[in-house]
Amino acid sequence: TQLLEQSPQFLSIQEGENLTVYCNSSSVFSSLQWYRQEPGEGPVLLVTVVTGGEVKKLKRLTFQFGDARKDSSLHITAAQPGDTGLYLCAGVETSGSRLTFGEGTQLTVNP
Amino acid sequence: DAGITQSPRHKVTETGTPVTLRCHQTENHRYMYWYRQDPGHGLRLIHYSYGVKDTDKGEVSDGYSVSRSKTEDFLLTLESATSSQTSVYFCAISNGGYSNQPQHFGDGTRLSIL
Numbered sequence: 429t430q431l432l433e434q435s436p437q438f439l440s441i442q443e444g445e446n447l448t449v450y451c452n453s454s455s456v457f458s459s460l461q462w463y464r465q466e467p468g469e470g471p472v473l474l475v476t477v478v479t480g481g482e483v484k485k486l487k488r489l490t491f492q493f494g495d496a497r498k499d500s501s502l503h504i505t506a507a508q509p510g511d512t513g514l515y516l517c518a519g520v521e522t523s524g525s526r527l528t529f530g531e532g533t534q535l536t537v538n539p
Numbered sequence: 540d541a542g543i544t545q546s547p548r549h550k551v552t553e554t555g556t557p558v559t560l561r562c563h564q565t566e567n568h569r570y571m572y573w574y575r576q577d578p579g580h581g582l583r584l585i586h587y588s589y590g591v592k593d594t595d596k597g598e599v600s601d602g603y604s605v606s607r608s609k610t611e612d613f614l615l616t617l618e619s620a621t622s623s624q625t626s627v628y629f630c631a632i633s634n635g636g637y638s639n640q641p642q643h644f645g646d647g648t649r650l651s652i653l
Contacts, residue, residue, distance in 0.1 A: 461641060470629050470631070470647055473642070473643070529582040
C-alpha cells in the first residue's frame with residue numbers, strides 16, 4: 429500500500445489568513461483527489477489533479493500536484509469560517525487498484 | 540447530492556452480537572465501497588463491489604463480510620462485533636473504477652461496540 433502523509437494534522441487560524449495543507453508520499457500516484465468533510469457528513473470531492481505540475485483553482489482554493497506526482501498541496505486564500513472542516517487527500521495508486529487516503533487536516537477558521 | 544442512504548445512522552451494541560449496516564443508492568452506479576474512519580488512520584477500505592454478487596476485500600476486511608444482491612444495496616455485516624470495530628462507517632459509490640470516476644460518500648453510520 430502506498431502511504432500519504434498530510435500536514436499539519438490540526439490548523440486553527442483567524443478569518444482572513446492564508447494557509448497551506450500538504451499531502452506527501454514517497455510513491456508516485458496516477459492522480460490525486462482532495463475532499464472536504466464536515467461533522468456528521470461524508471467527504472465531498474473538491475478536485476482531482478492528474479498531471480504532474482497541474483494547478484487547479486476553485487474560488488479561493490488552489491490545488492497543486494507535484495511535478496513527480498508524489499505530493500500535492502492545497503492553498504486557501506483569505507480563509508473564512510465556512511472553510512472549517514476536515515480536508516482529506518486521496519491518491520489513486522499507479523496500478524489503478526486502490527485509493528489511499530491521508531489522515532486528514534482538521535481546519536478551524538475563527539471569526 | 541448523490542442518492543446514498545446509510546442505515547442506521549447510529550447504533551450501540553454489545554461485543555459478540557451480529558451487526559448489519561445497509562447502504563442504498565438510487566444512482567445505478569456499478570461500484571460500491573465500505574470504509575471505516577478512525578482517528579489517526581483516515582479512511583480505510585473494508586470491502587468493495589464491482590457489480591451484483593461481485594465483491595472483493597479491501598485492506599481491513601478481517602471480521603467483516605459483505606453482500607450485494609441488487610445494484611442498489613450493499614450490506615456490511617460484522618458477524619461477531621468486537622470493541623475494535625467501534626468506528627464510523629462510510630459507504631461510497633462510483634460509476635467507474637478508482638482511476639476513472641470520483642467516489643460519492645454517504646453520511647456515515649456511527650457504530651459503538653460496548
